[in-house]
Amino acid sequence: xxxxxxxxxxxxxxxxxxxxxxxxxxxxxxxxxxxxxxxxxxxxxxxxxxxxxxxxxxxxxxxxxxxxxxxxxxxxxxxxxxxxxxxxxxxxxxxxxxxxxxxxxxxxxxxxxxxxxxxxxxxxxxxxxxxxxxxxxxxxxxxxxxxxxxxxxxxxxxxxxxxxxxxxxxxxxxxxxxxxxxxxxxxxxxxxxxxxxxxxxxxxxxxxxxxxxxxxxxxxxxxxxxxxxxxxx
Amino acid sequence: xxxxxxxxxxxxxxxxxxxxxxxxxxxxxxxxxxxxxxxxxxxxxxxxxxxxxxxxxxxxxxxxxxxxxxxxxxxxxxxxxxxxxxxxxxxxxxxxxxxxxxxxxxxxxxxxxxxxxxxxxxxxxxxxxxxxxxxxxxxxxxxxxxxxxxxxxxxxxxxxxxxxxxxxxxxxxxxxxxxxxxxxxxxxxxxxxxxxxxxxxxxxxxxxxxxxxxxxxxxxxxxxxxxxxxxxxxxxxxxxxxxxxxxxxxxxxxxxxxxxxxxxxxxxxxxxxxxxxxxxxxxxxxxxxxxxxxxxxxxxxxxxxxxxxxxxxxxxxxxxxxxxxxxxxxxxxxxxxxxxxxxxxxxxxxxxxxxxxxxxxxxxxxxxxxxxxxxxxxxxxxxxxxxxxxxxxxxxxxxxxxxxxxxxxxxxxxxxxxxxxxxxxxxxxxxxxxxxxxxxxxxxxxxxxxxxxxxxxxxxxxxxxx
Numbered sequence: 001x002x003x004x005x006x007x008x009x010x011x012x013x014x015x016x017x018x019x020x021x022x023x024x025x026x027x028x029x030x031x032x033x034x035x036x037x038x039x040x041x042x043x044x045x046x047x048x049x050x051x052x053x054x055x056x057x058x059x060x061x062x063x064x065x066x067x068x069x070x071x072x073x074x075x076x077x078x079x080x081x082x083x084x085x086x087x088x089x090x091x092x093x094x095x096x097x098x099x100x101x102x103x104x105x106x107x108x109x110x111x112x113x114x115x116x117x118x119x120x121x122x123x124x125x126x127x128x129x130x131x132x133x134x135x136x137x138x139x140x141x142x143x144x145x146x147x148x149x150x151x152x153x154x155x156x157x158x159x160x161x162x163x164x165x166x167x168x169x170x171x172x173x174x175x176x177x178x179x180x181x182x183x184x185x186x187x188x189x190x191x192x193x194x195x196x197x198x199x200x201x202x203x204x205x206x207x208x209x210x211x212x213x214x215x216x217x218x219x220x221x222x223x224x225x226x227x228x229x230x231x232x233x
Numbered sequence: 234x235x236x237x238x239x240x241x242x243x244x245x246x247x248x249x250x251x252x253x254x255x256x257x258x259x260x261x262x263x264x265x266x267x268x269x270x271x272x273x274x275x276x277x278x279x280x281x282x283x284x285x286x287x288x289x290x291x292x293x294x295x296x297x298x299x300x301x302x303x304x305x306x307x308x309x310x311x312x313x314x315x316x317x318x319x320x321x322x323x324x325x326x327x328x329x330x331x332x333x334x335x336x337x338x339x340x341x342x343x344x345x346x347x348x349x350x351x352x353x354x355x356x357x358x359x360x361x362x363x364x365x366x367x368x369x370x371x372x373x374x375x376x377x378x379x380x381x382x383x384x385x386x387x388x389x390x391x392x393x394x395x396x397x398x399x400x401x402x403x404x405x406x407x408x409x410x411x412x413x414x415x416x417x418x419x420x421x422x423x424x425x426x427x428x429x430x431x432x433x434x435x436x437x438x439x440x441x442x443x444x445x446x447x448x449x450x451x452x453x454x455x456x457x458x459x460x461x462x463x464x465x466x467x468x469x470x471x472x473x474x475x476x477x478x479x480x481x482x483x484x485x486x487x488x489x490x491x492x493x494x495x496x497x498x499x500x501x502x503x504x505x506x507x508x509x510x511x512x513x514x515x516x517x518x519x520x521x522x523x524x525x526x527x528x529x530x531x532x533x534x535x536x537x538x539x540x541x542x543x544x545x546x547x548x549x550x551x552x553x554x555x556x557x558x559x560x561x562x563x564x565x566x567x568x569x570x571x572x573x574x575x576x577x578x579x580x581x582x583x584x585x586x587x588x589x590x591x592x593x594x595x596x597x598x599x600x601x602x603x604x605x606x607x608x609x610x611x612x613x614x615x616x617x618x619x620x621x622x623x624x625x626x627x628x629x630x631x632x633x634x635x636x637x638x639x640x641x642x643x644x645x646x647x648x649x650x651x652x653x654x655x656x657x658x659x660x661x662x663x664x665x666x667x668x669x670x671x672x673x674x675x676x677x678x679x680x681x682x683x684x685x686x687x688x689x690x691x692x693x694x695x696x697x698x699x
Contacts, residue, residue: 060603060692081607088605099600099696103249115238116605160604 007036007168007200008057013066015052015224026052028224029066036167037198039191041211041218049224050204051172057202058093058170059086071167088117092161096173098153100145106132106156107141113164131159135189151182158189162197169193171203175210187214234610243614250590257579257586258624264576265628265672269664270635271572275565277636277659282557292530292557295537296356296548297344297523300333333544336520340545344525347539349532354378354493355520359501363489364426365413372409374427375487376496380526389653392421392471398494403427403467409488410472420469427465427489432458432502460502467491576672579624580679587615587683591690598687599695608688615684621676625669632668633660 015027027049034040042050055061057068059075068075071090078086087093092113100109110128119127132138135155137148145153154174161169171190175183191214194201205211211218220228234242247254334340344353357376362369379398381387387394387404395402403425410417413425473490503521525540527533537547591598598611636658644654 055693058603060696081609084602084605084607084610087603093603095603095696099596099603101597101600103245112601113604115242116234116601116610118235118238164605 006033007038008068008070008202009033010053010057010068011066013053013056013063013068015049015056015061016064025224027056027063030221030224030226031066032219032226032229034168034200034202036200037194039194039201039214039216040203041215042202042204042221043206043208043211043218044221045206047223048221050206050221052224053221054170054172054202054204057168058091059083060093088113089164090167092164092166092169094154094157094161094169094171094174096176098145098150098157098177100153100156100160102145105142105144106137106148106159109145109156110160110163113160117164119164127163131163132156134162134193135159149182150178151185154178154182154186155189158186158193162193166199168200168202171201173204173206175205175207183210190214234606234613239610239613243619246590246594246614247619250586253586253589254620257582258620258627260579260582261576261620261624261672261676262627262631264573264579265625265668266631266635267575268569268572268671269629269632269660269668270639271568272565272664273632273636273658273660274639275561275568276661276664277640277657279561279565280659281655281657282561292550293527293533294549295525295527295533295540297336297340297525297540298521298546298548299336299519300544300546333546336523336545340543341520341523343543344523344540347525347536349528350536351526351528352378352380353523353525355497356522356524357493357496357501357503358487359429359503361489361501362428363413364428365423369428370409370412372488374429374489374491374496374501376493377404377487377490378493378524378526387471387473390471390473391418392469394471395492396470398492399498400470400492401465401467401495402470402492404471404473404490405469406488406490407472407474417472421471422469424466424468425489427467427491427499429463429465429499430460430502431463432500433461458502463499465499576675580675583620583676583679584683586620587680588686591615591683591687595690595695598690599692599697602690602692603696611690612684612688615680615687618673618677618680621673622669624676625672628672629660629665629668636660 010030010032013027013030013032014025017024017026030049030053032053042054044050052061056063056075057070059070059078063076070086073086075083075086100106101112104112107128110131111124114124114127129138129141132141135158137152137155137159140148140152145156148156154177158174169190174190175186178186187210190201190203193199203211203215208218217229217231219226341353341355344350355376357374359374360371361374362371364370377395379395382394390404392404395404405413405417405420407417410420414420467489525536527536533549533551537549537551540547601611601614640656640658643657647654
């Protein structure tokens with residue numbers, strides 16, 4: 001459900017790669033708008049371009065053409081440092097394979113974005129605790145990721161994504177490495193975050209039922225193109 | 234990212250691959266140690282050679298002779314004109330270059346006034362007979378200036394240096410001392426008698442023969458002199474291996490060394506006395522040569538030029554010192570190059586360690602970038618300066634230890650050969666700080682490529698890396 005104006009807008013965005021003599025059109029002329037506080041699912045099969053589009057909107061990659069405007073700023077025009085700040089302060093990322101740093105404890109993993117955003121040391125402990133409490137892992141703060149289940153690791157990754165209080169949360173196949181029950185609980189957590197915090201969530205998935213149940217809207221991609229867009233059933 | 238956070242994460246990186254990073258740091262330390270050891274050896278040998286050569290008195294002295302003296306006997310020359318200032322002599326030389334001023338007391342005074350001249354003294358060397366324990370020994374006496382006391386030339390003396398410039402004391406050369414006694418050390422404190430030929434101007438025999446200290450004394454008028462046998466009692470105070478500057482600017486090496494002031498008062502007949510008589514030196518004493526000692530070897534060239542401008546002929550080992558400096562510059566460079574080879578190898582070690590770390594942590598770099606790390610943050614995380622600093626400090630320490638070990642070994646060998654100990658190693662402060670700074674600089678340069686490679690990693694590709 002769109003609460004306010006657009007949180008992010010992709011306008012005729014393309015991302016092309018040169019592979020030898022072949023030009024790969026990973027994302028091809030996609031125009032998409034995501035409202036503030038909306039939960040959008042990017043649906044598609046493997047190689048459809050959904051993850052590439054997510055990376056472009058998350059500021060991890062730059063488009064070959066078109067523009068992406070988030071909070072009034074065109075990401076294509078940002079310098080490398082400004083783009084890093086956008087990733088640090090405006091967005092949060094959750095990956096399919098969690099991507100927690102194995103030698104750090106949960107609290108150290110969650111603190112990492114605060115270090116990168118140069119948040120004052122005196123605030124950090126409270127914010128780390130708050131983020132871990134939100135995902136129900138405050139008691140496991142000093143554990144290492146290897147001591148946690150897949151679902152707990154993904155919850156920690158969500159806590160890490162939220163700790164800098166972003167306005168948009170990007171999730172790339174967040175349930176891809178989880179069993180269905182655990183995946184269900186992670187999706188419920190994301191939904192709860194959307195509703196309680198008014199967070200804009202853009203999630204990549206290839207599971208239509210999951211998208212239909214939790215997302216407000218589904219944008220389907222195939223061969224890099226946006227093929228359908230509509231309210232989830 | 235703030236410096237403290239950056240430092241903490243960088244240290245965490247170092248700790249996580251402790252063995253590999255420690256080995257790399259040891260590699261740097263070995264490289265720095267080899268460089269420091271080589272350069273210390275070069276510096277030490279240079280200092281040793283310079284000290285030994287300086288002690289010999291060869292490199293900071295200019296021997297001054299009259300040009301007329303060099304032209305030899307029996308050649309008609311214009312009567313020399315007395316001047317007392319160098320500039321006057323210059324103009325004199327300009328107008329009459331064939332005429333050289335006499336090397337007399339006025340010239341000695343003028344030479345003494347030249348800038349950076351420490352002292353001017355005549356070479357006094359004369360044949361004599363020493364009587365000791367009732368036996369005669371023919372030998373050569375040399376006057377030693379009091380300045381020899383402090384310049385290290387007599388550091389290895391067995392016994393003492395002269396108690397004063399006017400002391401009736403003698404230092405014997407070792408070989409001569411062995412002629413006098415089977416136990417040379419036992420000679421110290423004993424007396425010997427010097428029998429020599431005192432020069433007296435004709436008509437002045439017996440006048441103040443051993444009291445006048447002025448060489449330009451009662452000699453007057455005729456230009457001739459008579460020779461009167463004299464004796465002088467001297468106490469043996471020391472025994473030395475060789476006379477410093479032996480044979481340089483003089484004739485033969487002195488085997489009985491006496492204070493220069495004493496030697497001058499003896500007015501012993503020397504070779505140039507005969508020459509002065511032949512020349513008709515008007516009875517005035519001239520020196521065969523004067524030794525001008527400069528403040529340092531580097532001043533010798535200027536002093537030599539100034540003396541030449543005064544119309545005198547000079548001789549120094551300036552070219553030899555220059556060649557010595559060139560030799561040590563090349564020697565140090567070669568040692569530096571060999572020492573640097575080990576450091577070059579350790580530089581490759583740093584690059585290898587960091588490149589491996591980046592390959593291993595590629596995914597982590599992707600995560601950091603996804604979480605908001607800027608390229609600069611990633612680059613600084615792979616900062617090799619810490620390894621360079623640690624390696625530099627350990628390396629300088631190791632280099633110093635190597636130096637101590639080599640000095641210890643060398644001195645043990647020298648002792649076995651019955652030679653005095655020598656400091657073949659020198660680790661000056663500039664080498665300590667230079668070694669550490671160089672190590673850090675090399676590590677930073679070595680880390681540049683891996684660090685910028687890490688910073689340039691595309692986060693999407695890095696996250697895909699398994």
